[in-house]
Amino acid sequence: MARITLEWEGDARGIPHVLHAIGTGPGGDSVATVATQTPSPVTGPTLVAGARAARTTIYLKLLMALSGLFFVGFVLTHMYGNLKAFAGHDAFNAYAEHIRTLGTPFLPYSGALWIMRVLLIASLVVHVACAAALWRRAKQARTVRYQVKKHTGAIFASRLMRWGGVTILLFVIWHLLNFTIGKVNVQGGPTNDPYNLLVDTFDTWWLTLIYLVAMAMLGAHLHHGTWSAFQTLGLTGTARARTRAKRLAFVLAFVVTVGFSIVPIFVLAGVISK
Amino acid sequence: MKVTLKIWRQPDAASDGAMHTYEVDDVSEDMSFLEMLDVLNEQLNARDEEPIAFDSDCREGICGMCGLMINGEPHGPEVTTTCQLHMRSFKDGDEIVIEPWRADAFPVVKDLCVDRGAFDRIIQQGGYISVNTGAAPEAHSIQVPKEAADRAFDVATCIGCGACVAACPNGSASLFMGAKITHLGELPQGQAERDTRVVSMVAQHDHEGFGGCTNIGECTAACPKEIPLDVISQLNKDLRTALQHGH
Numbered sequence: 001m002a003r004i005t006l007e008w009e010g011d012a013r014g015i016p017h018v019l020h021a022i023g024t025g026p027g028g029d030s031v032a033t034v035a036t037q038t039p040s041p042v043t044g045p046t047l048v049a050g051a052r053a054a055r056t057t058i059y060l061k062l063l064m065a066l067s068g069l070f071f072v073g074f075v076l077t078h079m080y081g082n083l084k085a086f087a088g089h090d091a092f093n094a095y096a097e098h099i100r101t102l103g104t105p106f107l108p109y110s111g112a113l114w115i116m117r118v119l120l121i122a123s124l125v126v127h128v129a130c131a132a133a134l135w136r137r138a139k140q141a142r143t144v145r146y147q148v149k150k151h152t153g154a155i156f157a158s159r160l161m162r163w164g165g166v167t168i169l170l171f172v173i174w175h176l177l178n179f180t181i182g183k184v185n186v187q188g189g190p191t192n193d194p195y196n197l198l199v200d201t202f203d204t205w206w207l208t209l210i211y212l213v214a215m216a217m218l219g220a221h222l223h224h225g226t227w228s229a230f231q232t233l234g235l236t237g238t239a240r241a242r243t244r245a246k247r248l249a250f251v252l253a254f255v256v257t258v259g260f261s262i263v264p265i266f267v268l269a270g271v272i273s274k
Numbered sequence: 275m276k277v278t279l280k281i282w283r284q285p286d287a288a289s290d291g292a293m294h295t296y297e298v299d300d301v302s303e304d305m306s307f308l309e310m311l312d313v314l315n316e317q318l319n320a321r322d323e324e325p326i327a328f329d330s331d332c333r334e335g336i337c338g339m340c341g342l343m344i345n346g347e348p349h350g351p352e353v354t355t356t357c358q359l360h361m362r363s364f365k366d367g368d369e370i371v372i373e374p375w376r377a378d379a380f381p382v383v384k385d386l387c388v389d390r391g392a393f394d395r396i397i398q399q400g401g402y403i404s405v406n407t408g409a410a411p412e413a414h415s416i417q418v419p420k421e422a423a424d425r426a427f428d429v430a431t432c433i434g435c436g437a438c439v440a441a442c443p444n445g446s447a448s449l450f451m452g453a454k455i456t457h458l459g460e461l462p463q464g465q466a467e468r469d470t471r472v473v474s475m476v477a478q479h480d481h482e483g484f485g486g487c488t489n490i491g492e493c494t495a496a497c498p499k500e501i502p503l504d505v506i507s508q509l510n511k512d513l514r515t516a517l518q519h520g521h
Contacts, residue, residue, distance in 0.1 A: 046481070047395060047398065048399065048477045048478050048481045051478070052473065052521070053473045053517040053521050054517065055477070056476045056513065057476070057480050057486035058486075058487075058509070058513045060486065061487065062510070062517075134488075137480075138444035140483065141444060141445030142376050142377055142444075144376055144378075146343060146346060147280075147282075147371055147373060148345055148373070150346035152347060152496065153490075153492045153493075153494060153495025154443075154492050158489070228489040230507075231506060231510065232487075232489065233511075233514065234510040234511025236504055236507040237507045237511065238504055242503060
């Protein structure tokens with residue numbers, strides 16, 4: 001009884017390459033090659049199975065957008081508090097005290113403040129962790145760089161997001177050491193009076209300079225970041241909505257930069273003084 | 275006119291590449307960019323040198339096969355494909371730097387040719403609608419509003435050339451995906467698989483090693499088909515909606 005069996009022969013890497021038909025009969029075996037196939041690479045491309053929306057890069061971007069918009073709310077509130085410096089010593093210090101008594105007696109003293117602090121720290125962890133993950137991915141996505149690369153269509157602020165973000169983070173640490181955790185008065189004056197600490201700090205030209213550089217970075221970050229957040233949340237689906245979001249982002253960045261900067265500038269100019 | 279070309283040469287995927295300089299004389303301003311490269315290759319052939327490998331197919335701007343990084347811009351200085359770029363966009367004596375698309379998800383095959391199979395696999399993960407075969411249904415049985423049909427058609431002009439990835443500082447393919455998601459999402463036939471489509475395509479995109487989008491907009495500036503940035507907003511919105519639907 002004659003029999004035909006089919007058998008793959010592997011290539012050098014053991015991947016099926018040549019198909020042999022082996023005929024077995026009374027007169028002995030005969031072998032014929034009936035097909036060959038181009039071997040696939042050892043580590044070939046694969047398709048993802050079981051995809052989840054929460055494991056995508058867009059999910060990380062959504063987290064960045066939401067935490068970022070929370071920060072926008074915070075800087076606007078903070079700016080409002082700072083501008084109280086124009087109302088004088090007592091008004092500024094009363095505002096600082098009001099933040100601590102907010103919600104009392106329902107909340108304990110400083111309760112609302114601590115809720116805000118916890119939310120801000122949580123947002124910061126999310127924002128920075130997602131940014132770091134996406135930064136690393138972007139680095140890995142193009143390991144061989146171009147010899148020549150133009151940046152047609154990009155605004156400068158958009159290319160400043162990552163290092164600008166690092167600058168803002170360093171400033172925030174410095175700023176908290178200056179005014180909240182460490183309470184450093186470089187002029188040697190008291191540190192338990194918020195208004196006087198503010199005036200003593202920004203009367204020092206280099207502290208004002210650091211502050212202004214940081215505010216310029218914050219402005220650039222908000223200019224691109226705010227529009228980017230709207231885009232990531234999927235709220236800019238038309239050309240009109242896109243223009244509106246970009247305009248809003250610019251106005252917000254401008255207001256925040258100017259609103260924060262005028263306090264130290266007016267301290268240095270002697271308009272806000274003890 | 276005469277041009278000096280600095281071209282990336284790389285014998286195969288496994289070898290290292292380097293920039294090589296070539297001079298081409300007697301270039302007519304009516305030549306397309308690829309015809310100018312054809313002239314150079316004729317000269318290289320005559321000198322028994324290996325011609326420069328580059329992709330091209332239709333040479334009329336509709337297939338998406340060609341794509342070169344020319345002086346730091348995908349498809350060069352005009353808003354069109356490389357095959358539709360003409361030498362009149364350059365001046366006599368110009369130095370032109372030509373590189374392949376740079377993205378780890380688009381590995382160089384040889385010289386200026388890259389493997390864009392990653393795009394095919396993204397499409398494989400949902401860039402289609404599943405329909406049963408059979409007789410073609412009556413075209414008027416499903417009504418599509420004019421605005422939706424127009425938007426779907428406009429973004430369906432994406433030819434998958436990869437210029438968006440080449441331009442993106444993050445090496446992201448979000449504009450490409452956004453075009454496909456918007457195209458199918460605008461049409462009634464695309465609704466059934468809308469949620470799974472976006473999740474699977476984005477997961478494949480990430481798996482291929484493309485970067486995340488930071489909404490910089492260099493992609494849309496480089497796109498020969500002028501796909502607008504709002505398709506990325508649509509992509510993000512569809513993913514957010516899929517997330518809310520539990521996908």
